[in-house]
Amino acid sequence: MRLRRTARAPRATATSYPSATRRGFLRLVGSTATLATLAQLRALPAAAAARVEGAARFFNTTETEILRQVMERMVDTGLADAPRVRDTRAVASVDALCAGLDPRATDLLPLLLRAFEYGPILFDLRFSRFTRLSDAEQDESLAGWMKSRIGLRRTAFLAMRNLCFVGWYSQQETWPLIGYEGPLLGKEPPA
């Protein structure tokens, strides 16, 4: 028996934000690295389709530009006629994904992006941020993360890589590049 159903305005959830501890960082990378284990060809995240519309909501302008440049290198095809990240909604897609998730799962992502931006200064002794490097230098910087002897740095690379792949390969412009025909909705199913 239903007793009562009252209308009430939504309220913010009581959320405790973790500090930038090692464990918090692991959780963050774990989050996106989930995506890695989706390397297991299983699942991963995202946000409602409607949220892909519009300007950045999770990352600020600076972070969005770092993400775009990192993604350009992560998904570089080497093909002259292939779309670039900037031609697609890949970055907006990642932004929407993050905006739609529990903040406790994504709160360290901006920090991770800043780490990539200042990685060349911190780890490579270059006097330039990531977004000011050439394509080849950016690749070198990313390879430094991937091959680092510091496990946490490798994990961070994996997290960023996976986030980029989620954004990129969910764009239908990328599917012809790999031979994927796309969803069958509205088409005759194979059977």
Add this chain to the structure above:
Amino acid sequence: MIEKLLEGGGDLVERADVCVIGSGAGGAVAAAELAAAGRSVVVLEQGPYWTNADFTQREDQMLPRLFEDAGMRQTADGAVTILQGRNVGGSTVHNLCYAFRTPGPIVDLWREEHGLDGFTREALEPSFARVEANLRVKPIREDEVSPLNRRIRTGAEKLGYSGFVTRHNRENCVKAGYCMLGCTYGAKQSMLVTYVPRAAAAGARIYADARAERIEAEGGGVRRVLGSVVDSAGRVHGSVEVRARVVVLAAGAVNSPDLWLRSGLANGSGQVGRNLHLHPSVTVAGVWDEPLHAYRGIPQSYYIDEFIDLERNPHSGYVLMPISGFPVLTALTLPGFGRRHFEQMRDYTGIGGLLVLLHDRSAGSVVPGSGVGRPEIRYALTPHDRRLLAEGVRHCAEVLFAAGARRIVAPTLPGPLVLERGDDLGALPSEIVAGEAPIASTHPQSTCRMGGDPRTSVVDAFGESHEVPGLFVADMSVFPTSLGAPPQITTAALADRSAQRILARWPELAG
């Protein structure tokens, strides 16, 4: 009635005979059986209510809609990704429809080593029969075996490995391959299209977006369930209160013990949240020269059981299962970045995978974490299980090559190891170590285990709490050990059995 609480806004106050928490393979079955027998039932599902029309076949839209924490739930050390459904119908909406009964030796093991008197294959038969009829379980026809599964079978047969084509719960499958993203065609006989509507038709009130946060009990038993109306980002939009004589906890082996412990319910055995098994799995990708389109057709129809012998050893072993992925998931599997990675993605139509799924002895735990809905999951592989997983990876590679794969991509981090046909498989790791290989789990279990002794177990052979009158558990939490097989049918059958027990005991429970 199925209601999306987020659409209405506000608070919910309900009263029922039974409150079921969770609507997956356990909760939906319990709700339908109880409602059909005339009990008033309220179901609280923290996830949204989607229908077949909402399944767009796009990874960016569907994976977040269907998975707990949007697919990002992890063990505390980040080593294992735990994938569980978070929607009406639970994990049955995204699972791949293997339909196995509880292996006989496991039934015997649970009865003999865990004191479950009367827990026999014969006693379970009626529940299996009902569940299989309702889920339309049937053998997969030969013409339904996909090209990837056929090749895997060929590889296994060349090597002399035991395997078979399985049963599944699909009806009029169109072989589109999008099972993991929700079935647009209504062919998958998930809880969403079977037991959930059956429960609703029998009068159960099913509420989506309703997260149970506390079960209150007094000396005489459970009294009410409190919670919140929540969205996918965890924002609270209202409160939930359900008064009920009986509570069926079916939120899964992570959320159920979390809720139990957060509620401060009796835990005299100390076993709530302990004994966590995961069926950890690791995938090896194979690349063929010709297009396979492995992502089309029934994803999993063949099953290699060469490396598990439950009659001889019910505690250990592993199975191999084909697996495929759409572009995002495939990209995540392949090594490197930039042009090197893209060169491999260009082989996308020729890629298919084989995973090793471990019948694990490793045991972890679930404890309340940083906040409501954020349980902490602790799990570490034993050295024995690490070696077995690595052995499974080698066998995956062996089978993939025998099946005609030109190269294989083994799961090592940060970049998987690539081996060409003819390469020495000795290059593969001798142990799968947490953090050095991506490990996934879709079958967390055993955190509220059944047993005859209240000192060493949480619930009895019917899922009823030893200590809290009126509280039942009806999900994979109750498995006394790792199951060693896909768990959908076992979970549903045990929930059916719990429901029959509640009905039989109703006068006493309602008193």
